[in-house]
Amino acid sequence: MRELIYLTVLLPLLGFLINGIFGSRIKNEKVIGTIGSGVIGISFLIALGAFFETLALPVDQRQLIVTLFSWLNVGGLDVSFAYQVDQLSLVMALIVTGVGFVIHVYSIGYMHGDKGFWRFFSYLNLFIFAMMNLILADNFVLLFLGWEGVGLCSYLLIGFWYDRKFEKSTTSDAAKKAFIVNRIGDFGFLLGMFLIFLTFGSLNFNEVFSKANTFSVSTSIYGFISLFLFIGATGKSAQIPLYVWLPDAMAGPTPVSALIHAATMVTAGVYMVARCSVLFASAPQIMMVVAIIGLLTAFFAATIGIVQNDIKKVLAYSTISQLGYMFLAMGVGAFSAGIFHVMTHAFFKALLFLGAGSVIHAMHEEQDIQKYGGLKKYMPQTAVTFLIAALAISGIPPLSGFFSKDEILWYSFANGSFILWLVGVITALMTAFYMFRLYFLTFEGKERFGHDKHPHESPKVMTIPLIILAILSVIGGFIGIPEIFSGEHGNQFHNWLAPLFKDADRKLMHFGLHSHFEELLLMIISVAGAAASIFLARYIYLKKPEIAARTANRFRGLYNLLWNKYYVDEIYDVVIVNPIVTLSRNVLWKIADNKIIDGTVNGAAKLVDIISASIRKIQTGVAQLYALVMVLGIAATLLWIILSF
C-alpha cells in the first residue's frame, strides 16, 4: 500500500474529472455522490493500509518516496511529482481522507436538490486532490502546488452560490477576498522558497533539512526563511494579520466550511511549519514571533466569538482561535502537540460545522442563533453530537480536545513562560463560554422561532457522519495520553512523530525541568475554569438571559468593538485597498499613462506636425521667390568661399 500512496492523489483527481466533465449529463445525484465519495473512501483505505504497513516497520525505514515523474528540472532546480510517506504525512493523509470522506457522504444529504450538485462534488474532489499534493509532497514546489490548489478550491467553493448575497456584499466578494489574501501569504511563501534555494541549492525536503543540520548558515538567514514561510502560513491558516478572509469564507455551503475552513486546509500552515521544524528551530526569534502571533490570534478571535450571533461565524472565529493554539504549539517547539491538536480539532470542529449545517438545514437557512432555541426536542441526534463536540473543544476530560489543548498549554508554560500559559488558559475559558453560549441558545431554552419554521432531524446520510465524528471526538485523544497518565510508554502520538522532530528538538534544547506536579496543577486549573465557564454560560443564557443584554448595554463601546470585529476589515479598506485602487485609477492610469507618457508621445507627434506646418509655408509655389532664394544662396556661398581664402 505504501507504494500506492500516489493513488490517494490521483483518485480524487479522477473523481474531479468524471464529475466535472460528465456530471452535468449524469444528473443522478446518487451516482455523482457515490463517485465523489467513493474515490475519497478508497483513498482513505489506501492511506490506512499504508499507515499500518508503516507502523510495522522499524523507525529508520518508515520514510518512503514515490516518484512519478520530473516536473521542473532547470539549472540547479530539480523537483518532481514525488510523494512522501512518513509519520507526519500519514497522520495528515488519514485526517484529510478520513474526515474528508465523512464530509463527502454528509454532503450527499446536504446538497440534495441543488442544481450545482455535480459541480459541488467535482470541486470537493479537486480540493482533496490539491490537499493530498500539499501534505504528501516531497518538495516545496509541489507543496506549493497543493497550497495554491486548495486556495483555488476554497475560492470556487466559497463562491459556489455565485449569484447569492452574503452579508453586505456577495459570495463572490468573499471568495475573491479569500483568494487574494491567501495570495499575499503565498507571496511570502514564494520568497521563503527562493531564499531556501539560494541557501541550500535545493527545494527537496530531505536535501534541505539534512543540509540545515550540516551547513553553517547564519541565524539571520534562517530568520528570514522562517519569517517568509510563516507569512505564508498566516495567510493559509488565518492568523493575524491575514485572518480576515476566513469569517467571510462562511459564505460557502456548510460542508465546505467543515472540510476546508475548519478541518483540513486551514491547518496547512501548521503542517508546513511542522514539516519545516528544523528551519524554524534554527531561528529562535521567529519561533517567538510564531508563538506570540498564534496566542494573540487565539485570544482576539475568541473575544470576537463571544458576541457573534451567526452560528457559522461563531464557529469561524473559534476556528481561527484554535488555529492560534496550534501556532502557539509550533512557536514553543511542541510540534507533535500542535499536530495532535490539528487532528482532534479536525474531528470536533468538523462535527460542529456539520451539526450547524444540520441546524441550518432544519431552520430553512436561518443562521441567527437568536432565532433558534429549544431545538434539542426536534433534532436530538444533532443536539447530542453537537454537545459532545462542544465539550471536546472546551477541553473537558476525557474528550479528545482535552488532551491536545492541555498538552499545548503545558508546553507553552514549560518551554515558554507563565504569561503564554495564562493568556492561553483565559482563551480556553472564553472558548468554553462561547461554545456553550452557542449550544444553549441553539438547542436548549425557549423556542424563539416562528411557526413558519418546522425544524426536523436530518436524514441518516447526514446524522451518521455526525455520529462517526462524535465517536472520534470522544476517543480521538486516547492515542495521545500524556506521560503523567500513561506512565512508562509515554505519549504514543508523540513517540510516533518524534523521529521527525528530533533535529528541531536538538536545536531548541528544551529540558524537562518541570515536575509532574506542576503539570497536574495547571491541568486542574484549566479544566476547572472551563467547567466554570460552561456553568456561567448556562446561567446567563438559560436562567437569566437579561444579564447578557444588560452587560452588552453597560459595556456598549466594548461590545460594539467586538461585534464589529475590531473594525479590522474597515481599517484594511481605508488604509490599503482604497488607496491602491484610487492611486491606480486616478494617478497611474489617468495621469501617468494617459497624460504624461501618452502626452509626451502625442506631443512629440504634434511638435513634428507644427514644425512641418510652418516649414511647409516656404513651399509657396511662386517661381520668382525660389529664384530669388537661389540667387541669394549662390551669392552667399561665393562670399563665403572668397572670405575663407
Place this chain on the structure above:
Amino acid sequence: MENNFLLTYLILLPLTGAVALLFINKEKASAIRITGLVFSVIAFIVSLFIYFGFDHSSSDFQFVHKFSWINGLNIFYFVGVDGLSLLLVLLTTFLTPLTLISSWSSIEHKIKEFTFFMLLLETGMIGVFVSLDLFLFYIFWEAMLIPMYFIIGIWGGKERIYAAIKFFLYTMFGSLLMLVAIIWLAVYASESLGYFTTDITQLYTVAPTITRDIQLWMFLAFGLSFAIKVPLFPLHTWLPDAHVQAPTAGSVILAGVLLKMGTYGLLRFNLPLFPDASIYFAPYFSVLAVIGIIYGALVAMVQTDMKKLVAYSSVSHLGFVVLGIFAMTQESVQGAVIQMINHGLSTGALFLLVGVIYERTHTREIADYGGIAKLVPFFAFSLMFASLSSVGLPGLNGFVGEFLILLGSFKSGVLNSWWFTVFAASGVIFAAVYLLWMYQRVVFGEVKNPSLHGLKDMNAREIFVMIPIFIFIVWIGIYPSTFLKVSEKTTAKIIHQVLSPENTAEKIINNR
C-alpha cells in the same frame, strides 16, 4: 554545410497562400477562408517536422539555409533555428490557424484582404524568428509591420486609424535606430574582420570585442527598438490602443507573437552581441521590467474595458520576461523563454474569449456584464481557466515561467539584489486582483443587464479553437520538460556568451 530548405518552405508557404488568394473571386468567402486555413495548417505541419527533426542536445543553428544575397557586402539569405527560435516559430504556426478559425464569423467584410494580410503577417513573423542575417532580419521586421498596420486600420474598432498610426510610428521610431545600429555594427566589425557582413554568426565572434563605451550605444539602439516592441515601461502606450482597436485575430497575434519579437531580439542580439553593455544595463532594464510588472498590473486593475485590461496585463507579464532575461541565470532565462510561450497561450486565450463575447454583445465594458455564468457556462469555465493560467496557478503553464524567472532572478549574480524579486513577486498578488475582479464582475452575481438574456454559449467552432490552447496550458504546467528541453542548450549558450567565465566576476564588479 548542407543546405536545408525546410525553413525556406515554411517562410514561403503562407506567402504562397496569400498569392493564391489573389486568384480567388472575392465573393467566395468560404473558399477564401478555407484556402487561408489550409495554408496555415500546412505551415504548422511543416513546423512540426522541424520540431521532430530538431536535435535538442545541440546549441547550434539547425535547418540552416544560406546563400549569398548581396555579394560585395557579404549579406546573406541565411536562415536557421535554435531552441529559442524553434519554440517561437511553433507558437506562430500554432496560433495563426487558430486565429483564422476564430475570425470565421467575426470578420465579415473584405475577407479576402484580411486573410491575405494574415498570411503575409505569418510569413513576416516566421522570417523574423529564423533570420540569421541582420539585414534579412530587418527586412522581415519591417515587412511584418505593414500587414499588422492594415489589420488594425481596416478591421479595427472606432479609433482604429489613431491606433494603427500610433503603432506604426512607435515601432518605426525604434526600427530606424536599429537600422543605424546594424550598419554601424557591421562597419565597426569590418575593421577586425577585414570585410563588411551582416551575418550574425560572424558578428557573434567579433562584436563582443568592441569596447564597452561603443557597445553601450549599440546596445541602446537595438534595445530601444526591442523595448518598444516588448513593450517595456514607459514605452508601452501604443499597446493598449493597438490591442483594443485591433480585431480579435489581430490582438491575439499582436500579444501572442509580435510582443515576443522584442524579447526574442534582446536574447538573440543584445545579449550575445554586446555582453559588456548587457551586464551594465541589466539592472536598469530590470528596474523598468519590475516597474512594468507592478504598474501594468495596477493599471489593468482599474480598467473598465475588458480588452484594455488584458492589454495592460501584457505589460505586466512581459515585465517578467524581461526581468528573466536580464537576471541571466539558467533558471531565469529558461523561465523567460517558457513565459514567452505561456503568455502567447494564456493572453491569446483571453483575447479570443473577449472576442467571443464581444461578437455576441458588441460591448467590452465590464460594467455591461454580470451573472453570465448561468447563461454561458462553458464560456465561464474557459474564462476561468485562461485567467488561472494567466494568474500563474501552479499546475498550469503560467506558474512554470513566473516561478523560474523569480527563482532565477533571486539568485542572480548580475542583479545581485533581492529587491528585484521581492517587488516582482508582488505582481503575483496583483495579477490575482485584476483578473479575479474582472471575472467576478463579468461572470458572477445576478444578471442585471436585460439585453444579456438569451446569450448563447460558445459554439463548436469556438470550443474547437480553445481546446488545443488549453491542452498546452496544462501540458506546460505539468510536464514543461518537453519545451524546456528544446531551449535548454540555447539559453545556456546565450548565458555563456554574456558571462564567459574568464571575466565575469570582474565585469560585474567593475560596473558597481
